Amino acid sequence: MPDEQLDPVIHAQARLRVVATLASLGARDRISFPRLQKLLDMTAGNLSTHLRRLEEADYVQITKTHEGRTPATYVELTLAGRLAFERYTQSLRALLGGTS
Template structure:
């Protein structure tokens, strides 16, 4: 049996990883856009981004556009590999090899 990464497996974090995996390597999505896409509260999104950041899966960057603070997030290389491994494990779990 293949183990699923418990950091990614939580529904909210899986949704975050899926949304960010659609970006090109090195690209980031702004916090408000991610919040809008996922229909999550700012607090909930922030908590789950922090957990993913602590695992090294997501990089959160705080900067300024003029005088306006901006927060954006993107997958790290480690995060992209972890998400690819997670989806492969899920496919194996859902469609196990046929014995025969």
């Protein structure tokens, strides 16, 4: 299986960690940006950069809101992102000789 079958948007290590973490949440569940940042042990700037790339691919949805007077940002995996991650993991299993 050629490498180009692995989704290059997800394949970057940091984005793979982001998508895998979000995929562990239930469908339509979201996580706050600070919580995701802490779970992944990433800087805010680094996480923002990778989230922007995932958002451009329509793999994540970012919601900015306020809780009282405090700004809050939430991240969730879109249906397209969830399906892309499933395809990615199936391709990876096939590449490693597992079942597809």
